[in-house]
Amino acid sequence: MFGEFERQGAEPVRTMEHPLFMQYGPVPGWAILLVLFGVSGGFFGYQVWKATKLVLVGKPENRFDNWGNRVSEVLTGWLGQKKVLKDRIAGGIHVLMFWGFLMLSSDMFDLASGNQFSQKVLPELARGPWNLMVETGYTIALVGCVLALIRRVVFTPEKLKGKSQLEGNVILLLIMTITTTSFVVEAGESTVSSTWEPIGAWVASSLVPSTSVVVAAYWAHMLSICVFLFLIPLSKHMHLVMAFPNVFFHDLRPMATMEPLARGESGKAVLLDDLDVESFGAVNYSDFTWRDLIDGWACTSCARCQDVCPAYASGKDLNPMQIIHDVRHYANDHATTLFAGESPEEDIIARFGEGSIWACTTCHACVEACPIYIDHVPKLTDARRHLMMERMEFDESVEATVLPLMATIENLESDSNPYGLPAHERGEWAEGLDVKVAEPAEYIYFAGCAASFDERNKKVARDTISIMKEAGLDVGILGMQEGCTGDAARRAGNEYLFQMLAETNLSTFEEIGVKKIVASCPHCFHTLGKEYKDYGG
Template sequence: MLNTLDTAIFTLALILCVGGLYRMWGRIRLGAPEDRSDAPAKRRSYLLSALLGHRKIRKEGVEGRNHYWLFLAFLAMLLLIVIAQLPISLPWWIAGPIALLVDILGFLGFLGVLLLAKRRYFEKPDRLDEKFEDSWGLLLLILLFATGLLLTGMRIAVAGDVWNIWHPIGFLVSLLLPAKLSAALVGWVWRIHLLLIVATIALLPFGKLSHVIFGAMNIYFRNRGPKGAFSALDIENSEVFGVGQVEHFTWKQLLDLEACVRCGRCQSRCPAHNTGKELNPKQVIQDLRSHLVAKAPAIRKGEGDSYETPMIDGGGVSQEQIWDCTTCRACMEICPMEIEHVDKIVDMRRYMVLMEGQMPEELILLNKNMENNFNPWGVGWSDRNNWMARRGVSPRILSEEENPNFDILFWVGCAGSFDDRYQRVVASVCRILDRAGVSYGVLGMDEKCCGDPARSTGNEYLYQSMVMENIAAMDKLGVTKIVTSCPHCLKTLDKEYPQFDGNYEVVHHSEFIQGLIDDGKIKLNGELPGRFTLHDSCYLSRYAGITDAPRTVLAEAGVKDLAEMERNLENNFCCGAGGGKMFMEEEGERINVNRTKEALSTGADTICTACPFCLTMIGDGVKAEKKEEEVSVLDMAEIVEKAMV
């Protein structure tokens, strides 16, 4: 139990802590409303498993484990503080194991924080920047754990504690300490230890340590909707489209800013940052936060609109950063705080396009193409069905009158319809479906771009108009199940069309083909010579969570030598095409070339993809590396067709 003075000091520290947290919460509340109150029980259990499991960062190996030990030690410390306040003595069979746990975790926490400090100050990884708050935060924790261990050791040295069986680490420390010296200093060490605890509590909101509160809150309030679906704008009733001022972000988006611990994991995975572009997702979050902190007093006074520094191209982010993003989601996948970078970037794009009419020149053409011809390349709409004759396939073109009965709609996509190279892939898919006897058809001229390039580049108005037309065409035919070979169409049709009452079962061709193989509807010869590598598409691996099916299908097709790239599965490196970047010029090192070099370094003679954008980008990368004579770039459907018997 604490004496009156200690209790007063603790109370003061708590007041400072709560006051600081309240100030931060006050900034978060400046955001627009958003409902994240659904499924509280599921949110609680997710938070608990995220905290106790530390799933994301433990995957990283040593560094992740160090943080995990530190976290557990922190919990143990809290437990000890609570127990110390109990007015009763616990029986030995409860107190003993708790003491053992605290002793061991305290030591592991001490080691963990030392190793984290070593990493920060000696190994200096690029992703970590340095601020004063980092130094004092680490120093505070090192001293806190060190004095805790010393204190236990001194107490054992002085008293010859009969319970030292429950303090093995403390006992080892006590062997180094003379009893007399310990007796003289133990009171002082206890006071210093107490002051360090008080300082940690008081300073919690003023540095990185605040993530123990706001990080946990952010994980609790994470988006539980379909993974990667962008929010639908209310075109009819909104006065402002997208986000042009920091207070246009919702409170949850502002909570993201406070939850960031500047760990830089997002930056280390970002394809734009890794190829020298201006965009750095960590910096975006940090700069938006600085802008929020600076602007908050003006917003509170109701003077947000007249604040002199604009958020975009002023105090927060630049337009260049906003347009650098490929929406690959690598940042979000790795962020331990579940911060939602991509949604913010798309919201700012929406503002630039719909409110300011500002966008890169290439996007003006892209929008015009989609408005006039319903495809991003701008090929005449009337040519939409020409791919069938060109590639020698004749899928049924569905219509109410002529082909009312079918099981599957094959969504061809704009690349399948208009891109010379990808037409071959959709033709392969058709031949596979024909061979398997699948009852399917295509929409033909009634299929318009699914809308992905419009939505991800901020033109929500155009996006919604195409969505409504596609839904009308599909509902007229009674479509219930769709197969598509494009992961961008997959994400849009599956996760975003339900926002507009377009509800269908949507399957990527990799999973559908796997089903055909499993059901024995197609037979493969099981022998494909040569070395292969597989480039995972961001929209397939991270948005749809599909990484097994392409590998299983390749194995079934007879690929014996699949050389994996280091950046694979859900940690894959983007091809550089998403978020409309396929249609924009790229400065500096090209993302697709960076990725292609990695693919070529496996020694593969075939690079396999499962996305039309990836096929084009990796194909261009192979040409840029002058390897097109030696290395083929194929879609997995083409490989399956080759292997069919």
């Protein structure tokens, strides 16, 4: 309820009409707001619909499992901002704005309905606490904005220097307008209470804004929200919409677990003998799953992935943030073709660039750093899978990377190790150790290629066996029956070779009755422990 000021004791009371119900010439306020929200809300809705449709062009994938884990990750990762807060300063500022927005959001409906929400929908007892929550939201969002602006303008982080700050700064100024005007609008309400809206009450009693100032503040507030609605889908702020589904539907498997070529009805990988796949990896936008594609719209452009990427740091073509931006830009550039169910002439590999695709070490530092649970690596490894298993043609610019890789692949095919050393020499590192070789034991030590063949690394394998024996464990090795886990082939895109090596090792495990495996090589540890499960391991 709005009104003219009347001094009543310490607090002024208004009885002015709500700006929404005032007449502005021949036009009522509600009609103006209807047009403003109709245009901006319509644009926002259309853009969200378009993005959703572009996401759904992706391949199907079941991400509706494990609701308990998903809800818990949303509570800690999205609502609790646990990954955002890993950067104490930028994360802390973001948390102020994010939580502030959550707390103030219902006030938008209240203001847009001329206080009908708070006066008619909310029970009387809830009005005070609700007002306090909303005002606290405006306050912490404002504090967050001011700090963010200071960080950008005064203490500009290295990664932002030389880049346009216009978009980010305009958004911050809009939020500051929304938050500051809210206090003036509150001050215009006759119900403003120093208990539940202390800032609004202070503005009312100390600054005593005139009716025209309150009305101007109201329209500045609503107009800023409308402009914000326009800018969200056109900017990185689309993450306000897409971060939630991105976190909810993220990959719950252990990090860096790769997807087999095909899964059978049991959910396990289809074995090579039964495999019937027409095309390999990703060359088209629609070869990615819908969850892969949400990433493009969820990215906040915080550049944390860029900061930690060793390929980027060493000056290679790859920037993981750019890969994610490419997904969204590619989709928008080719939206008409994609909606028609066709493949654009430019494929997604061309958009990423082979230099980027082959520069990735698959270390997953980017995935670990990303606050929005974006999965950069499958986009690159799926593209590699296509290049390696189907196209078999490589850009001249990547020959220096790909040719040695092809030699490694040949070595893996012929000798089951990347060095091309004779497979029968594989167990020689254990000579004189008095350890069981290729016979049942409680623990099998899987040495891996490096510890089997590299002179310096052999010491690791020998010492591991000595320690295990010293501990009184029943330990054995596979000797020349051990083969490469296939990790390198898989990450290089040769999934077929990986699966061949995995199936060979698994049949050896079965033959010997292997139950528990110890690995000192991190690659073997990950592949045996996390990825062989899909193949029955």
